[in-house]
Amino acid sequence: MSEAVADLLLAVDGVTVDYSGFKALDGFSLTLNRGDRRVVIGPNGAGKSTLCDTIIGRVRPSEGRVIFRGEEIQALPEQAIVARGICRKFQAPGVLPTLSVRDNLALAARRDRRWWKALGTGIPPAERAAVDEALETVGLTARADVPAGTLAHGEKQWLEIAMVLATRAELILLDEPTAGMGPAETSRTADLIHSLGPHRTVLVIDHDMSFVEQLGAPVTVMHQGRFLKQGSIAEVRADAQVAAVYLGHAA
């Protein structure tokens, strides 16, 4: 197998998602290699979130395939996809409000998720390290035993990012991770993503241009569910078509 194909992690191939007439994704394709950082931008309703939904299996595409490490996963149930090493952070924080911060992380960090393995109490030593490490990276160690529901909005976003990290997933999908965050926290999030290292692949969905710049990753622009342009942040910014789409003229 040639070197290029070997490190192809994810391929979204001609995917269409049809919400009874409205095509959120229309024959959209995208590829990600291992260790890549990619940002997907586009006006509201361009299909960014639906792309995440399709990859994670929350939405079934009517056409096209999603291939992860050479395996078609678009038909698998969500938990099977997550178990294969893809994890996603939602726009609205998906933390479990009644459980403590540490328990949220413990559940994310578990390796063996079958139900009879869940009969023990407390956190097994193997996962305790991953939990502490995740707490450390997002700086929530002090708030570890507080019910997640009582965290401030920004802290919830951090907890969710920590949970995504704790799953040690290979492909991380971040859907507007900095929504509702102040500038300081936004830049801390950018640093965090940089610090993830080469063995993690990150796909970020956002339209906060300052955050996209801090990431400095290649950008894919989506419009009405279709691929529009791809390149560095500078090239995309200069492109007339992208500007037209953003300013509302017909493409």
Added chain:
Amino acid sequence: MIRNKLLLLATSVAAAALSACSGEGGGGAAGSGDTVAVGVLQSLTGTMAISEITVKNAEMLAIEEINAAGGVLGKKLNAVVEDGASDPSTFAQKASKLIESDKVATVFGGWTSASRKAMLPVFERTKNLLWYPVQFEGNECSPNIMYSGAQPNQQALPALEWAAAQGYKTYFLIGSDYVYPRTANLILKKHIEKGGMQVLGESYVPLGGTDFSGVIAKLRQAKPAIVINTLNGDSNVAFFKQLAAAGLGPKVLPVMSFSIGEQEAQAMGAQLVEGSYAAWNYFQSLPGDANAKFIAAYRKKFGADAAITDPMVHGYLDVYAWKAAVEKAKSFEPDAVRKAAASLGGFPTPMGTVSFAANQSLVQKAYIGRLKADGQFEIVSDSGADIPPQPYDALAFPGKTCTL
């Protein structure tokens, strides 16, 4: 602070409730002081309430009349009324409460076969005596139950003999899906085949069922001479309405019912069932002043237009039979009363003179009535002589006898 008091109250209520139930029984013991406790156990709530409340009323009427006339062996009757709630396990539980806690001398009650079967082990364990007022499927022979309701050979078979005499050769059996219809139909099928006649179909509908479209379609195809109907309660209303809608009213297709009395006819609207037949051991329209006196007394107490049915009269005469047996045995002890009742001979009742046979079932006449527009039954034939009760049908269950 109030909340603390509230929660202390909550836990103590639970604790008190637990210990309270021990002190709750305590009724007058049989024979002690100048009263004797007797139990009245019918369903006052649930699906059977409509039929059983009036039987309880008749039983209470008899108890009041007896108390007014000086009680039994100089003791006033203290009636302890309990609700069986149309549920067999509640009947069993309340029966043991009446006997073990309230120490009653005897119990009047029960309606469905299910309630009687559930109470049977309780009465046999405690050696008490139950007076059962309703027609039933037979096949039971317990020393602790006085069966005043009709055995199959005192209701179903006389009705069949009358139908055969009228020249009906083909039958269709429709019933509610519970024990009495299924067993009665089993006996009827044997007798119909023995009489050289034919059963064209047999259908059951769940208790309380209201959809008869399938049954009527089968009925229309089979074209029987007469339908034998053992439906119960609400189902009768739905059955006759849908029959009328399909143009098969009682005038077109004769129907012989075993569970439609004056009360049910009144509720359904007599015109709907006008012309259909019923077989009972008592009709409100029976002549005789004992019947007239009973109807007047009941109506004075429970409403001028109250309808009087067969089970109500049996409930009423059970209390008097118990009184006569106690006075004959000169003791409230159930076993002595049982033997005295079986050898009591004829005693006067609104149904005329009846008596208990050795197998503790009532020897009684059977009547066939045709429903008139005013909700009363016109008696079209009667069995002539009294019919001795046969708990086990000779054809369906050969070789079984009931000797007590």
Added chain:
Amino acid sequence: MPEVPAILRRGLPWLLLALAAAAPAALSGYDLNLLARFMAMAILALGLVLVWGHGGILSLGQGVFFGLGGYAIAMHMKLADLPAGEMPDFMVWSGREALPLWWAPFGSATFAIAAAILVPTLVAALFAWAVFHRRVGGTYFALITQALALAFATLIISQQDATGGFNGLTDFYSILGFGLASPRTGVGLYWLTLAILCAAFVGLRWLTASRFGMLLRAARDGENRVRFLGYSPVPFKVVAFAIGALLAGIAGALFTLHAGVVSPALIGVVPSIEMVIWVAVGGRYSLAGAIVGALAVNLARDAVSSAFPELWLYCMGALFILVVTLMPNGLAGLLKGRAA
């Protein structure tokens, strides 16, 4: 809201145990039997705390599993007193020639007890898997369980010659050689019921505190969130529902031993939904609360329906309306003073 004295909150289970232990000495035969029946029902209520409180699954069909347990034991007791090969009485007068094949194994006590435990559990697991794995839940599930209760009761009534139909099964004399009529057996059965109730209480307290309980509650609060952590909520909900059915089956078997009768009137739509109100009154998240709820409602039913029968339906109706709207956490909620 002033914090509830901790000793009282933790004390409730011990208070109940002390009272229950004193009962055989304090109560007469009839009252002890009555209490034993309500304790059997309390076992079922504990199952509902796991299924409904922690699992968020409203089951309106627990009567089905209660019935399966009860009928399994009753079938054994009907055969136990008969010489081999002979049929119970109701089969004779229902016009049956031979004992149905599936009745034969119930001759042995071990088979019957195993069936009373396993059959409800397996039926529940299969039914729950069939519905949950297609992601049907919430209101739909509640309505389907109610339809299941109706269909099961109707089926039992219609197969009268094999199940005793509307009369159910009654007239038992002995279990494992112990005569049901003797008071000693009554007290023995009471202790057995109390032991099983305590075992269920301890077992469920551990299970709900474990990660299994954590994930069950997480699935209750948001199924999709749990999915995106890589867990399928289906096995957790199926196992919880199956444990609820297991406890209901055992409760059914014990109730039948105490009541001496099992009939379709115990497993239909109305009794199944009333089982839920015991837990609602006691407190759907609290194990001790559910026990108190089951005992309190059943004792109230027995007391009120004796005194003024027609009022009982109003009381039951009011219980449903008031408890569910004003006291979502039931009596235990008053005690704990906060939503679980």
Added chain:
Amino acid sequence: MDLFLNQLFNGVSLASLYLLASLGLALSFGLMRVINMAHGEMLMLGGYLAWATLLVVPGAAGILIAMPVAFVGAAAMGGVIQTVLIRRLSARPLDTLLATWGVSLVLQQAARDLFGAVGVEVRAPAWLEGSVELAGVVIPTARLFIIGVAVAVLGGLALILLKTRIGLLVRAVNQDRMMASATGIAVGRVDLAVFCLGSGVAGLAGVMLALLGPVTPSVGQAYIIPAFLVVVMGGLGSITGTTAAAVILGVFAALAQLFVDVSVSQMLLLVFVVLFIQFRPQGVVAVRTRQLDA
């Protein structure tokens, strides 16, 4: 052969009864994701109101007057239940099931105390008696009348939903409550209107049922479980889904009676619904919504 045809017609007649009984439920379920367990008692109320009307106006026209009376009476009762109880529990659908079951118990016992446990007599008027013979199939006029009323109610509802302003509001709230209230629709009032409409239809159904069945305190219980199954199968409150489900279940129940006892056919009905949701868990007509946790 004509037994099969007869039974097919009976299936359609049963479907019309199921539809009338479940339409109100589907409407309020679609809108508020909540099931009113006292819906059966709305049917009962319709029956008693028909009885009361026939006392005042006996004779042929009685039944026609009874229909609007039952509609308004049941709608009013539905309105009371919605404002007093269901509105408070909107966030807790499962608890609403239990609370409205309490209402159902109270209404049944009240009917028992007011009108007597034995039930009252409602006679179909003369022009509904008898039946028409068509190609071997005997069609009772009463059942034909009920099918006609069911179709009319269906048409009326479709008209209201599609053509009127209130219909527009209902569809908006049905698709996305949050968005609807964000655009200024008084969602509470729409809920009340739909609930009254649903209960009214149930009252009307009560009059129809009184033509073919008893009017007793517990008549609601006989029709409520099939109505639930229709709503479960019909999918998230869509009128077309509910209609399709009512026809499927009605014909299935009727034809099953040809081969097995009525009791067993009820068991088969349940097994059919459980199997059906294996293939279409979202019901007959799927409505795709984008919410994270419906």
